[in-house]
Structures are given as C-alpha cells and as structure tokens.
Amino acid sequence: MTKIPMQPADSSPAVDTRINPSNSNSEQGAMQANSKTNLLGMSQAQLGEFFKQLGEKPFRATQVMKWIYQHGVTDFEQMTNLSKGLRDKLTQQACVEPPEVVHKEFSDDGTRKWVFKVAGGSLVETVLIPADDSKVNGRKTLCISSQVGCALDCSFCSTGKQGFERDLTAAEIIGQLWVANASYMQDTDNAEWQNEVTNVVMMGMGEPLLNYKPVVASMSLMLSDHAYGLSKRRVTLSTSGVVPKMYDLYKDIDVALAISLHAPNDELRNELVPINKKYPLSELITAAKAYVHDNNPRHKKHVTIEYVMLAGVNDSDEHAHQLVALLEDLPSKINLIPFNPFPHAPYERSSNNRIHAFSNILNNAGFVCTIRQTRGDDIDAACGQLVGQVADRTRRSAKWQQSIQQRQQQQLADQD
Ligand code: SAH
Numbered sequence: 001m002t003k004i005p006m007q008p009a010d011s012s013p014a015v016d017t018r019i020n021p022s023n024s025n026s027e028q029g030a031m032q033a034n035s036k037t038n039l040l041g042m043s044q045a046q047l048g049e050f051f052k053q054l055g056e057k058p059f060r061a062t063q064v065m066k067w068i069y070q071h072g073v074t075d076f077e078q079m080t081n082l083s084k085g086l087r088d089k090l091t092q093q094a095c096v097e098p099p100e101v102v103h104k105e106f107s108d109d110g111t112r113k114w115v116f117k118v119a120g121g122s123l124v125e126t127v128l129i130p131a132d133d134s135k136v137n138g139r140k141t142l143c144i145s146s147q148v149g150c151a152l153d154c155s156f157c158s159t160g161k162q163g164f165e166r167d168l169t170a171a172e173i174i175g176q177l178w179v180a181n182a183s184y185m186q187d188t189d190n191a192e193w194q195n196e197v198t199n200v201v202m203m204g205m206g207e208p209l210l211n212y213k214p215v216v217a218s219m220s221l222m223l224s225d226h227a228y229g230l231s232k233r234r235v236t237l238s239t240s241g242v243v244p245k246m247y248d249l250y251k252d253i254d255v256a257l258a259i260s261l262h263a264p265n266d267e268l269r270n271e272l273v274p275i276n277k278k279y280p281l282s283e284l285i286t287a288a289k290a291y292v293h294d295n296n297p298r299h300k301k302h303v304t305i306e307y308v309m310l311a312g313v314n315d316s317d318e319h320a321h322q323l324v325a326l327l328e329d330l331p332s333k334i335n336l337i338p339f340n341p342f343p344h345a346p347y348e349r350s351s352n353n354r355i356h357a358f359s360n361i362l363n364n365a366g367f368v369c370t371i372r373q374t375r376g377d378d379i380d381a382a383c384g385q386l387v388g389q390v391a392d393r394t395r396r397s398a399k400w401q402q403s404i405q406q407r408q409q410q411q412l413a414d415q416d
C-alpha cells in the first residue's frame with residue numbers, strides 16, 4: 001500500500017489548480033463557489049444558458065466542456081479558443097472546482113482510493129479498480145459515491161450504519177471522475193492528460209436513485225461526446241430498489257442497471273434491505289422487467305443482480321433455487337459479492353466452497369453468474385468498506401453504536 005501525502009496548495013501549481021484548488025465549495029456545494037459559478041457538473045443546456053447570459057453564443061458551452069472534461073483544464077486562461085475578453089470574464093465570474101482531495105492511497109493490486117472533503121466537512125470516498133489482467137490500457141472502473149452516507153440502513157452495509165447526511169451535488173459527483181482522471185498525469189510520469197477511467201459504477205456511498213437529478217445530470221456528462229463520451233454499457237447505476245425512480249430512469253437516460261437484491265424472498269429481504277418493506281420483490285422485479293423490456297429502441301438487454309454472500313443467512317442451496325425461480329422471466333446476470341466485513345458487522349463472509357456451490361446452481365439453471373473478486377482490501381477500498389465520515393442526520397450511527405455495546409455486554413454476560 002502506498003499512502004500519498006497531499007501537497008500544500010501552492011507547492012505545484014500545475015497539479016494543484018486541478019487537484020486541490022484553493023477555492024472551497026459553497027455550503028450548498030452547488031453551482032456557486034465563493035460567489036463564482038462552478039461550471040463543473042453543469043449540463044450542456046445549463047452552460048449554454050450561462051453563456052447566453054454573458055452575451056455569448058451557446059456553442060461556447062461545448063468548447064468549455066471539452067476543455068474541462070477532455071483536457072482537464074480548469075484555468076480559463078488556458079482555453080485558447082476563447083477570446084481574451086471572454087477568458088477574462090470567465091476568470092472573474094466562474095470557476096471549475098472539483099471536490100477537495102484530502103487523502104489518497106494506492107493499493108498493491110492497482111486499486112486507488114481518494115477521500116474527498118465535501119462542503120460541510122464530511123468525507124466521501126471514490127475507488128478506481130483496474131481489471132485483473134492489469135493491461136496498461138485495460139479496463140479501469142471507477143466506483144462513485146452519490147450521497148454522504150445513506151438513509152436506507154441495509155444491515156450488511158457500513159455506509160448504511162453511518163446514517164445519512166446529505167446529497168452530493170452534480171459537481172461533487174462528476175468531480176470524482178474528474179479527479180480520478182487527473183490522477184493519470186499527477187500520479188504517473190505522463191505529461192499528457194488522458195481520461196483513464198473506462199467504466200463507471202454508481203456503487204460507492206449512497207443510494208443514487210434518492211439523489212436523482214444530480215446523479216442523472218452527472219451520468220449525462222459521462223455519456224456526452226462533449227464530455228467523457230463513455231459508452232452507455234460502461235456506466236452502471238446500482239440501486240437497492242427505489243421502484244418509482246426506476247421507471248423514471250429508463251425514460252431519462254440510457255445506462256446499465258444493477259439491482260442490489262441480496263435475498264430471494266420478502267421475509268429475508270425485509271431484514272437485509274429494509275426498503276423492501278416499501279417496495280417488495282414483486283414490485284421490484286416488475287420494475288426491472290420494464291427497464292429491460294421497454295419499447296424504447298434504446299432498450300437494455302439485461303440487468304445485473306447483485307447478491308452479497310452472508311454465511312448462514314442467504315447462501316443456502318434453497319436460497320439459490322428460490323433465486324432461480326424469482327429471476328425466471330427477468331433477463332439478468334448475477335454477480336455474487338463475497339461479504340466485506342467491517343468492525344462489529346453482525347455477519348461473516350460465506351466460504352468459497354459455499355459461494356461456488358451457490359453459483360453452480362445458478363449456472364446450471366442457465367444464468368450467467370460471476371463471483372466478484374475483492375480488490376483493494378489493503379486500503380479498505382472494497383464494496384461496503386467505503387466508510388467516509390458522516391455527520392449523521394438520522395441518528396442511525398448512535399443506534400448502531402448502542403446495539404454494538406448491547407451485543408458486547410450480552411457476550412460478556414454469556415461468558416460469565
Ligand atoms: N445504494 C446502492 C449503491 C451503493 S452500494 C445499492 O445499494 O445498490 C453498492 C453495492 O455494494 C451494493 O450492491 C451493496 O449491496 C454492496 N455492499 C454494501 N455493503 C457491502 C458489504 N459489506 N459487502 C459486500 N457488498 C456490500
């Protein structure tokens with residue numbers, strides 16, 4: 001593991017104007033930063049409107065988007081196809097400000113983690129995971145956070161145990177991708193800017209469908225040819241099952257969908273993924289089918305089903321058979337995720353033998369089933385380990401601490 005100390009803001013202007021800008025985000029962290037308008041995270045339409053108000057033509061929007069997202073330029077003076085007058089105006093009135101990086105770590109397996117301090121002081125995390133074969137130009141997947149904490153309290157998730165503080169803004173969401181790409185120049189010997197990230201998954205902290213507009217705006221920039229131009233199959237939104245928003249999603253944007261299922265029946269899912277009490281499996285599967293089968297010519301071929309493997313809880317042969325029956329009519333690929341433990345978690349990871357036996361049942365029933373390789377263990381960068389630091393507005397972390405204390409007292413009493 002390599003821990004990389006952050007440099008003081010003025011030690012290396014070429015790097016720091018990009019990575020650790022001196023301006024801090026406003027309290028809302030929205031488009032205003034220190035009374036300047038933060039252009040990061042603005043859609044093409046919003047930028048067009050901004051330039052219109054400056055008395056400029058809307059095509060300036062695409063020019064500026066290319067500078068920001070394809071060349072990593074945040075200093076308007078370097079945007080050489082803009083007139084000097086416009087560059088001066090932008091310098092006075094606008095900025096391009098990603099969230100502040102306070103810590104970063106590189107794992108021996110190539111995984112990288114960034115910790116951001118967002119407006120309000122909370123910490124959120126982003127992880128870059130290279131494909132196993134580690135080819136120089138191979139797949140590099142960035143796992144992005146959408147909220148500070150999460151209100152949904154899934155029983156096996158450390159983010160859920162911290163409670164919820166606030167939604168991230170579009171600037172803070174797309175800023176995570178921007179910073180990860182900046183790392184190519186900053187942390188390697190490369191002199192040229194290159195967008196290194198090939199795939200994005202909205203699988204960091206938070207429930208993306210509960211922060212709908214900024215998430216969709218950010219994913220639009222990921223897909224836009226004027227920004228990152230990623231293929232729609234390489235941008236994945238993962239949800240625990242916010243059913244009404246799933247219906248909105250396929251009308252608004254064409255991305256891959258992953259569903260955090262984790263249990264094949266309502267009784268168990270109510271326990272593991274409490275939002276199931278509001279939107280039970282029948283409604284969730286119907287919404288997933290609509291996402292796959294919609295008549296839109298842009299239709300998706302399958303959804304990815306995520307299933308965390310918890311020893312003795314959801315990993316029996318019977319559970320696998322129930323899963324086969326549940327997913328019978330839903331074109332899906334199943335991804336089994338070995339549980340990533342966190343301090344005081346009430347679960348253990350299923351054994352490798354159990355995971356393979358479970359996977360065999362799914363394979364034999366005709367499903368494509370993969371077992372997620374846990375990466376970045378040495379820097380706590382695996383799924384469900386994106387801990388961050390959340391000023392809990394739901395008082396969940398206090399309740400969690402209380403339940404840990406009760407469990408410890410019970411264990412002591414049992415020993416007596
Ligand atoms: N809120 C969204 C996206 C973030 S969670 C969702 O729930 O889908 C990303 C994935 O990590 C989800 O599939 C989630 O269930 C899984 N996850 C959370 N905690 C985990 C843990 N401790 N071990 C393994 N996977 C975990």
Ligand code: SF4
Pocket residue numbers: 150151152153154157158159160161204205206207240260
């Ligand atoms: Fe929230 Fe997803 Fe964690 Fe559940 S698994 S608590 S929805 S981040």
